[in-house]
Amino acid sequence: MLWTGLSPDEARTYLEEKDKSKRDKRMTMTEAVKRFVKDGDNIGVGGFVNSRQPVAIAHEIIRQGRKDLILSFQSAGLVPDYLLGAMALKPDHLSVQRMEFAYNGHEYAGTSSMLRYMTENEKIFIEDWTNFSMSARFKTASMGLPFMPIRSGQGGDIEKCNRSQVIECPFSKRDILLIPACHPDVGILHVQEADIYGNCRIKGQTFTCPEIAMASKNVIVTCEKLVDHQIIAMDPTRTSIPFFAVDAVVEIPFGCYPTVCHDVHYYDKIHLEHFKGLTDAFRKGDRESLAAYYDTYIFDVADTDEFIGKIPYKQLKYARQTESRSLELQTRLTPPAA
Amino acid sequence: MTDYATDFSPGEMIVTAGARQLENNKVIFAGTGLPMVGITLAQLTSGPGIIPVFEAGAVGPTLDRGLPLSVGDSRTTSRANYIQGLNSAFELTQRGFIDIGFIGGAEVDPYGNLNSTMIGDFPQNYMKPVVRLPGSGGAGDMSCSCTYTILIVQHEPRRFVEKLQYCTSMGHMDGSKDARKKAGLQGKGPKRVITTKALMGFDDETKRMKILATMPGETVQSVQDATGFELMVDKDVYEFAPPTQTEIKLIREVIDPTQIFCKR
Numbered sequence: 381m382l383w384t385g386l387s388p389d390e391a392r393t394y395l396e397e398k399d400k401s402k403r404d405k406r407m408t409m410t411e412a413v414k415r416f417v418k419d420g421d422n423i424g425v426g427g428f429v430n431s432r433q434p435v436a437i438a439h440e441i442i443r444q445g446r447k448d449l450i451l452s453f454q455s456a457g458l459v460p461d462y463l464l465g466a467m468a469l470k471p472d473h474l475s476v477q478r479m480e481f482a483y484n485g486h487e488y489a490g491t492s493s494m495l496r497y498m499t500e501n502e503k504i505f506i507e508d509w510t511n512f513s514m515s516a517r518f519k520t521a522s523m524g525l526p527f528m529p530i531r532s533g534q535g536g537d538i539e540k541c542n543r544s545q546v547i548e549c550p551f552s553k554r555d556i557l558l559i560p561a562c563h564p565d566v567g568i569l570h571v572q573e574a575d576i577y578g579n580c581r582i583k584g585q586t587f588t589c590p591e592i593a594m595a596s597k598n599v600i601v602t603c604e605k606l607v608d609h610q611i612i613a614m615d616p617t618r619t620s621i622p623f624f625a626v627d628a629v630v631e632i633p634f635g636c637y638p639t640v641c642h643d644v645h646y647y648d649k650i651h652l653e654h655f656k657g658l659t660d661a662f663r664k665g666d667r668e669s670l671a672a673y674y675d676t677y678i679f680d681v682a683d684t685d686e687f688i689g690k691i692p693y694k695q696l697k698y699a700r701q702t703e704s705r706s707l708e709l710q711t712r713l714t715p716p717a718a
Numbered sequence: 719m720t721d722y723a724t725d726f727s728p729g730e731m732i733v734t735a736g737a738r739q740l741e742n743n744k745v746i747f748a749g750t751g752l753p754m755v756g757i758t759l760a761q762l763t764s765g766p767g768i769i770p771v772f773e774a775g776a777v778g779p780t781l782d783r784g785l786p787l788s789v790g791d792s793r794t795t796s797r798a799n800y801i802q803g804l805n806s807a808f809e810l811t812q813r814g815f816i817d818i819g820f821i822g823g824a825e826v827d828p829y830g831n832l833n834s835t836m837i838g839d840f841p842q843n844y845m846k847p848v849v850r851l852p853g854s855g856g857a858g859d860m861s862c863s864c865t866y867t868i869l870i871v872q873h874e875p876r877r878f879v880e881k882l883q884y885c886t887s888m889g890h891m892d893g894s895k896d897a898r899k900k901a902g903l904q905g906k907g908p909k910r911v912i913t914t915k916a917l918m919g920f921d922d923e924t925k926r927m928k929i930l931a932t933m934p935g936e937t938v939q940s941v942q943d944a945t946g947f948e949l950m951v952d953k954d955v956y957e958f959a960p961p962t963q964t965e966i967k968l969i970r971e972v973i974d975p976t977q978i979f980c981k982r
Contacts, residue, residue, distance in 0.1 A: 428774045428790035428804070454804055455790070455855050485852030487750040488787040488978060492852060499836075499850040506845065508835060510858035511773060512808035519805050531812050532859045535901035536831070536885035541844055546902070555902030584795050585775030586803035642792040649787075703792060707784045 382543065384450050384480065385422030386563040386597055388526040394597055400624040404576045409602075409683060412628035413440045416566050416598040420477075421446070424518065424564030424596050425453035425460065427639065428587040429487055430647060433459045434568040436602050436635040436684040442466040443678060445473040452562050454514040454588055455483035457492065458639055458652065459568075464494035465659055466678075467503075469671050478505040480542075480562065482514045486656055493659040507542045509533070513559050515588045521561035521595030529556045567596030570636040571620070572644060574603035578626025579612045579619050584642030586620055593621045600628045602635035604644050634688045638699070645699040650718045651691060692716065722959065723966040728914035729980045730969055731933055732870060733759055734961040735912045736820070739868055743767040744817040747860050750789050751979045752870055753820035754781065758973045759965060770794075771816060773856040775803045785978050789856075808856070811863040814904070819864030821857040825882050826871045828926045828947050830889025830908030832857065833882045840884045854886050861887035866909040873913035875946040890925035897925075916941040917958050921950050931958040 381387075386394065407415075417423070423441075427433040438459045441449075451460055460481070466474040476498075484495040498504045509517070513533040520528040533539060534546050534557040549556045569589050573581040580601055582589055593599050601621075606629070612619055634641075638648035638655075655673060662670040681687050688696070694716040702710050726734075729752060736756030740746060742765040748757050754770075758781050761768050769778045774790030778799035786793040795801055810816060823832030834857055838847035861867055869889075871877055889908045891897035898907055910930075911918040917931040928950035929941055934957065942949055961969075974980045 429788045431774070431788060431790040431792070481853065482858075483853045483855035485855075487789070491850075495852070496850045499845070499847055502846040508853055510854040511804055511856040512812075512859040515804040515808065531902060531904055532808065532862045533854075535862070535888045535891060535898070535903055536858065537835070537840060538854060538858055538886060540841060549902075555900070557902070584792055585772075585790060585801055587774055587790065588804050590803070591805065640788075640790075640792050642795070646792065647787065704783070706782060710784060 381560065384478065385452070385565050388561050388563065391521065391563040391597065392524065402577050402623055405578050405626060405629045406576050407628050407630065409436060409440045409630050409632065412600045412630055413437065413444055416600055416627060417441055417446055418565065419447040421565035422450040422452055424562070424567040424592040425451055425456050426567065426569035426587065426589045426592055427456065427459070427636065428585070429455045429483070430457040430639040430652060432570050432587065432636045432641055433457065433639040434570045434602060434635070435459065435462070435637060435639060436570070436632045437568040437600055438462045439678050439684065439687060442474055447475050448477045449475065450478045450480065451476055452480045452564055454481065454511045456481065457484070457486045460484050461492055461494045461659055464498050465662070465670060466674065468494065468497060468662065469667070469674055476504055478507070480507045480509060480514070482509050482511045489653060489656050493663040497663045508538050509542055510538060513544065513557070515591065517559050517562035518588050518591035518595045520559065521563045522591045525561060527558045527560050529558055531556060533557050562595060564592065564596040565598065567592040567599040569593060569599065570602045570641070572604045572641065573607045574601055574629050575607055575609040575612045576629060577609060577623035578629050579623045580621035580626065581612070581618050582620040590620050593625045598627045599625055600630070601626050602630045602632040604633050604635065604641060606631040632684050635684060637688060637691070643704050646703040648691065648695050648699045650695055650716065720959070721963045723961045723963050726961045726966055727980065727982045730961055730966060732912055732914060733969060733980055734965050735917055735958060736868065736870065737763065739910055740765050740768055740818065745769045745771055745815055747771050747773065747811065747816045747819035747864055748789065749820045749822065754785055755969060755974050755979050759968055762968050762972065763965065771807060771810065773804060773807045775807055776801050785974055787978065808859050811859060814865065816864045819860035819867045820870060821860050821867050821887055822870045823857065823887060824851055825877050825879050826869060826911065827879060827882050829891060829893045830869060830911065830920060830927065831882055831885045831891065832861070832869065832887040832889065833884045835884045835886045837883055857887045861889065862903045862905065864905045866906045869908050869911045871911060871913055873915040873944050875944055878945040878947060880947040890920060893925035915944055918949070919952070926950055928952050929955055931956050933958050934960045
């Protein structure tokens, strides 16, 4: 069996020897990526399509540059596109060798031109899964199991191009699919709230963020807001990820911008569609426009402060004002012009 | 007498047809786009008790903050009863809580199997497809475990093909008796196919696709002409009723006023 990331035995041994102390894990984004993201790593990407994508972490990985990365996720849009776009522009600086995933696209805004470019030109190795099988792979790992049976994903062509296996269930005597655990080297997640120790509170859907955190060797968390530990301890049933699963906490408001952060801000459709349009143009031969975007928003800025500083205030405000509000209140707002 | 609309778009016809297939009080697994509009239309007309479930984790919301642009969007959680994540949503499906799933794809075959992965030679060119599509997402899972599925596909000969280039989501598989059960799948498979040209079902014996009704302005022949394989025709084939004025008004003024999914 090929284990991308850690094998179950390696993951277990690493955790046994890991410092699990309840200590202050705040650090800068630069330091977090420097310490926990290495060449060849399998990266577990948190969020779902264009919701709570760990954009700030992805930008820093792109700035620092890494080689031969593996991306594992169920459904994602912006983060794989950012990383694949960086590889398309500067393959000697950043490269992705493999993706294990169920969906890479933008739903209402269409298919991923970066996925198309990379696969249609045979530049990366891909392994297709389904949303459940990929989510269950993280869950399997989070439970300390090497595999799990699921009743999903067998019978078609997906099982032929991934490492799942169909067996006859020893109890029911019916065919069932076995999926292998996925232990990423590093999980990258954006959440609404965390304390200095790494206890995280996710608002809205958890996607597979808790499972990725428990499955990964190391975890970098960006949070909209750092909260007092007392707040967490007052209502620990609301803790989605416990501190000892987390290695780095970086407070970065708008750390998943322009994707949705439940209860904080809605999409910035203008920025998302702008980037998406540039990737579409790249696939059709216009390299310069995409390269200019990367220079402006990623390479020539030091951090997320400077990235967000380039977004017009009206767009940030509108994304905030359109989140968690009735349609009636939303329709009174004037959308910013693209 | 029913007051039918005379001016409606293909998208509005699909949404209306989708809504009319939904029984009240059923649990519906909703995909992005037209299915969300259809479910909301059903909730506002014949099915106020319909319970939408979104794969990213929201159960039983009321979509009153505007149409979500994604099944993971925060708008899918508005007034939800229960919110977890993807594993939970698919465990509900695996357990049997989901009655109907809406799924789509770039290609469909006579047995309702779908392709949303790649165009090209599989398996030889899996790593170098002619066109790479986004992938299964949750469709492959919904096809396995929802009690039954409703397919929405654009009706063109190149999309309705005798043989798929890649099978992402299982329908009635090869059409043989108990094919799904033998493969370890649980749900009953596709029950309806909705397109801009026809409402279709599947023959009880052969499991092949069958025209149940033609959409306004279409004929059995025009539907067959747009299909890359031979369709069966139900003995009671009829013309599907166009959207009513009320349905069109709800779609345009209440559900999708900015035409995110339902273009006019």
